[in-house]
Protein backbone atom coordinates (compact mmCIF):
# COMPACT_ATOMS: atom_id res chain seq x y z
CA UNK A 1 0.00 0.00 0.00
CA UNK A 2 1.42 3.38 -1.01
CA UNK A 3 1.49 6.19 1.54
CA UNK A 4 -1.12 8.01 -0.58
CA UNK A 5 -3.47 5.01 -0.47
CA UNK A 6 -2.92 4.63 3.28
CA UNK A 7 -3.75 8.30 3.75
CA UNK A 8 -6.87 7.94 1.59
CA UNK A 9 -8.02 4.90 3.53
CA UNK A 10 -7.38 6.68 6.82
CA UNK A 11 -9.37 9.69 5.61
CA UNK A 12 -12.21 7.47 4.41
CA UNK A 13 -12.39 5.59 7.70
CA UNK A 14 -12.46 8.85 9.65
CA UNK A 15 -15.55 9.86 7.65
CA UNK A 16 -13.95 12.90 5.98
CA UNK A 17 -14.63 13.51 2.28
CA UNK A 18 -11.91 11.87 0.21
CA UNK A 19 -12.16 14.10 -2.87
CA UNK A 20 -8.87 16.01 -2.59
CA UNK A 21 -6.73 13.05 -1.57
CA UNK A 22 -8.34 10.98 -4.28
CA UNK A 23 -7.51 13.62 -6.88
CA UNK A 24 -3.87 13.67 -5.74
CA UNK A 25 -3.67 9.90 -5.89
CA UNK A 26 -5.24 9.69 -9.34
CA UNK A 27 -2.92 12.26 -10.85
CA UNK A 28 -2.98 11.97 -14.64
CA UNK A 29 -3.99 8.29 -14.86
CA UNK A 30 -7.21 8.17 -16.98
CA UNK A 31 -8.23 4.70 -15.73
CA UNK A 32 -7.88 5.74 -12.10
CA UNK A 33 -9.71 8.96 -12.89
CA UNK A 34 -12.71 6.98 -14.19
CA UNK A 35 -12.74 4.81 -11.07
CA UNK A 36 -12.33 7.89 -8.86
CA UNK A 37 -15.30 9.50 -10.59
CA UNK A 38 -17.45 6.40 -9.97
CA UNK A 39 -16.38 6.32 -6.34
CA UNK A 40 -17.14 10.00 -5.92
CA UNK A 41 -20.59 9.58 -7.49
CA UNK A 42 -21.33 6.58 -5.24
CA UNK A 43 -20.27 8.59 -2.21
CA UNK A 44 -22.66 11.38 -3.18
CA UNK A 45 -25.51 8.88 -3.71
CA UNK A 46 -24.93 7.34 -0.29
CA UNK A 47 -24.80 10.75 1.37
CA UNK A 48 -28.06 11.78 -0.32
CA UNK A 49 -29.67 8.50 0.78
CA UNK A 50 -28.48 9.04 4.33
CA UNK A 51 -29.91 12.59 4.41
CA UNK A 52 -33.23 11.28 3.06
CA UNK A 53 -33.42 8.59 5.74
CA UNK A 54 -32.61 11.12 8.45
CA UNK A 55 -35.37 13.40 7.16
CA UNK A 56 -37.87 10.52 7.17
CA UNK A 57 -37.02 9.73 10.76
CA UNK A 58 -37.63 13.33 11.77
CA UNK A 59 -40.92 13.65 9.88
CA UNK A 60 -43.81 14.03 12.34
CA UNK A 61 -46.57 11.41 12.34
CA UNK A 62 -49.66 12.17 10.28
CA UNK A 63 -51.81 11.76 13.36
CA UNK A 64 -51.54 14.45 16.01
CA UNK A 65 -50.53 13.02 19.35
CA UNK A 66 -53.80 13.96 21.08
CA UNK A 67 -55.91 12.22 18.38
CA UNK A 68 -53.73 9.13 18.70
CA UNK A 69 -54.28 9.13 22.46
CA UNK A 70 -58.03 9.30 21.83
CA UNK A 71 -57.84 6.35 19.46
CA UNK A 72 -55.80 4.32 21.93
CA UNK A 73 -58.34 5.17 24.62
CA UNK A 74 -61.21 4.14 22.31
CA UNK A 75 -59.50 0.84 21.45
CA UNK A 76 -58.91 0.20 25.14
CA UNK A 77 -62.61 0.79 25.86
CA UNK A 78 -63.59 -1.57 23.01
CA UNK A 79 -61.25 -4.29 24.26
CA UNK A 80 -62.66 -3.90 27.77
CA UNK A 81 -66.20 -4.07 26.35
CA UNK A 82 -65.37 -7.23 24.36
CA UNK A 83 -63.81 -8.78 27.44
CA UNK A 84 -67.02 -8.02 29.40
CA UNK A 85 -69.10 -9.60 26.60
CA UNK A 86 -66.93 -12.73 26.60
CA UNK A 87 -67.18 -13.03 30.39
CA UNK A 88 -70.97 -12.65 30.26
CA UNK A 89 -71.35 -15.18 27.43
CA UNK A 90 -69.05 -17.61 29.24
CA UNK A 91 -71.11 -17.27 32.44
CA UNK A 92 -74.35 -17.87 30.50
CA UNK A 93 -72.90 -20.89 28.70
CA UNK A 94 -71.67 -22.28 32.00
CA UNK A 95 -75.14 -21.96 33.57
CA UNK A 96 -76.95 -23.40 30.54
CA UNK A 97 -74.51 -26.30 30.13
CA UNK A 98 -74.82 -27.12 33.84
CA UNK A 99 -78.63 -27.06 33.56
CA UNK A 100 -78.59 -29.32 30.50
CA UNK A 101 -75.81 -31.63 31.69
CA UNK A 102 -73.78 -30.73 28.63
CA UNK A 103 -70.21 -29.78 27.76
CA UNK A 104 -69.54 -26.28 29.17
CA UNK A 105 -67.49 -25.37 26.13
CA UNK A 106 -69.58 -26.45 23.14
CA UNK A 107 -72.80 -28.18 24.37
CA UNK A 108 -71.66 -31.15 22.29
CA UNK A 109 -71.79 -29.19 19.03
CA UNK A 110 -68.07 -29.20 18.28
CA UNK A 111 -66.43 -32.41 17.06
CA UNK A 112 -62.99 -30.96 17.74
CA UNK A 113 -63.84 -29.64 21.22
CA UNK A 114 -60.79 -30.26 23.41
CA UNK A 115 -63.06 -31.10 26.35
CA UNK A 116 -65.68 -33.48 24.89
CA UNK A 117 -64.81 -34.10 21.20
CA UNK A 118 -68.47 -33.44 20.35
CA UNK A 119 -69.82 -36.04 22.81
CA UNK A 120 -70.96 -33.54 25.46
CA UNK A 121 -74.53 -33.19 24.17
CA UNK A 122 -77.32 -32.24 26.63
CA UNK A 123 -77.98 -35.14 29.01
CA UNK A 124 -74.51 -36.62 28.62
CA UNK A 125 -73.75 -35.49 32.19
CA UNK A 126 -76.02 -35.30 35.28
CA UNK A 127 -77.67 -31.84 35.15
CA UNK A 128 -77.03 -29.46 38.04
CA UNK A 129 -80.35 -29.38 39.99
CA UNK A 130 -80.28 -25.65 40.80
CA UNK A 131 -79.36 -24.64 37.24
CA UNK A 132 -81.93 -27.12 35.90
CA UNK A 133 -84.70 -25.48 37.97
CA UNK A 134 -83.57 -22.04 36.88
CA UNK A 135 -83.08 -22.71 33.17
CA UNK A 136 -84.91 -25.83 32.05
CA UNK A 137 -88.05 -25.94 34.24
CA UNK A 138 -89.54 -22.62 33.07
CA UNK A 139 -89.05 -23.76 29.47
CA UNK A 140 -90.65 -27.16 30.22
CA UNK A 141 -93.64 -25.46 31.88
CA UNK A 142 -94.06 -23.07 28.93
CA UNK A 143 -93.75 -25.98 26.53
CA UNK A 144 -96.36 -28.01 28.43
CA UNK A 145 -98.72 -25.02 28.51
CA UNK A 146 -98.39 -24.51 24.77
CA UNK A 147 -99.02 -28.21 24.12
CA UNK A 148 -102.16 -28.17 26.30
CA UNK A 149 -103.59 -25.18 24.41
CA UNK A 150 -102.91 -26.38 20.90
CA UNK A 151 -103.44 -30.06 21.55
CA UNK A 152 -100.15 -30.77 19.87
CA UNK A 153 -96.51 -30.14 20.50
CA UNK A 154 -94.51 -27.28 19.13
CA UNK A 155 -94.65 -27.67 15.37
CA UNK A 156 -91.19 -26.89 14.02
CA UNK A 157 -92.59 -26.01 10.59
CA UNK A 158 -95.40 -23.82 11.89
CA UNK A 159 -94.81 -22.77 15.49
CA UNK A 160 -97.96 -21.59 17.28
CA UNK A 161 -96.08 -19.57 19.81
CA UNK A 162 -95.39 -15.94 19.20
CA UNK A 163 -91.76 -14.98 19.00
CA UNK A 164 -91.13 -12.62 21.90
CA UNK A 165 -89.41 -9.32 21.26
CA UNK A 166 -86.09 -9.54 23.13
CA UNK A 167 -84.67 -6.39 21.57
CA UNK A 168 -86.01 -4.19 24.38
CA UNK A 169 -84.61 -4.72 27.85
Ligand SMILES: [Zn+2]
Nearest residue numbers: 103106113116
Ligand atom coordinates in the same frame (compact mmCIF):
# COMPACT_ATOMS: atom_id res chain seq x y z
ZN1 LIG B 1 -67.37 -29.78 24.06
